[in-house]
Amino acid sequence: ETGVTQSPTHLIKTRGQQVTLRCSSQSGHNTVSWYQQALGQGPQFIFQYYREEENGRGNFPPRFSGLQFPNYSSELNVNALELDDSALYLCASSLGGSGGPSRGHEQFFGPGTRLTVL
Amino acid sequence: AQKITQTQPGMFVQEKEAVTLDCTYDTSDPSYGLFWYKQPSSGEMIFLIYQGSYDQQNATEGRYSLNFQKARKSANLVISASQLGDSAMYFCAMRPFTGANSKLTFGKGITLSVRP
Numbered sequence: 001e002t003g004v005t006q007s008p009t010h011l012i013k014t015r016g017q018q019v020t021l022r023c024s025s026q027s028g029h030n031t032v033s034w035y036q037q038a039l040g041q042g043p044q045f046i047f048q049y050y051r052e053e054e055n056g057r058g059n060f061p062p063r064f065s066g067l068q069f070p071n072y073s074s075e076l077n078v079n080a081l082e083l084d085d086s087a088l089y090l091c092a093s094s095l096g097g098s099g100g101p102s103r104g105h106e107q108f109f110g111p112g113t114r115l116t117v118l
Numbered sequence: 119a120q121k122i123t124q125t126q127p128g129m130f131v132q133e134k135e136a137v138t139l140d141c142t143y144d145t146s147d148p149s150y151g152l153f154w155y156k157q158p159s160s161g162e163m164i165f166l167i168y169q170g171s172y173d174q175q176n177a178t179e180g181r182y183s184l185n186f187q188k189a190r191k192s193a194n195l196v197i198s199a200s201q202l203g204d205s206a207m208y209f210c211a212m213r214p215f216t217g218a219n220s221k222l223t224f225g226k227g228i229t230l231s232v233r234p
Binding site: 092114 | 163164209224227
């Protein structure tokens with residue numbers, strides 16, 4: 001079973017630039033969620049993709065956008081980068097987009113991409 | 119809306135002893151799941167344990183157990199026989215089982231240091 005992978009591991013950009021982060025979901029999973037984790041904080045939900053469609057969004061501006069591909073891998077795009085976008089970006093994959101009062105809906109995380117905006 | 123509160127300052131424990139990490143939560147959803155994750159300095163979030171709100175028994179996974187008190191809205195993680203490799207950040211998280219997505223809401227985390 002292949003785990004969640006993310007690329008790149010580290011990235012340095014300057015203000016105003018655009019960035020694309022990539023995530024490959026765990027084998028058999030059809031849902032990908034993206035989180036932003038600022039230093040010293042818990043992860044904050046950005047959005048989720050279920051079967052190639054956005055399936056929920058957190059309190060992030062439209063310059064944060066994403067895609068999910070037929071193989072369930074995903075991209076996070078951030079336009080017009082700001083200094084506050086510097087963070088660890090985590091991707092998590094899971095099975096199923098909603099519901100489920102039983103276990104089996106755990107989200108498994110990738111190693112993250114550390115983005116620094118100068 | 120969901121809220122997770124983790125207020126303990128950095129925690130220290132002697133190797134081989136047990137430690138409890140506190141978590142309280144707030145939600146209006148009738149059905150939800152509670153999770154604990156470990157984040158070492160490498161950054162990856164490692165799933166540890168899950169507790170469903172309607173589960174009758176407290177969850178256990180090896181050295182990890184979850185002390186779930188629904189009426190008090192608490193979901194404390196107990197780590198038995200601490201090991202040096204347990205030194206990390208620990209996050210409590212929850213998600214409702216209503217709604218269209220499986221968004222996790224995280225607390226701010228607790229730093230655990232295991233002393234030899």
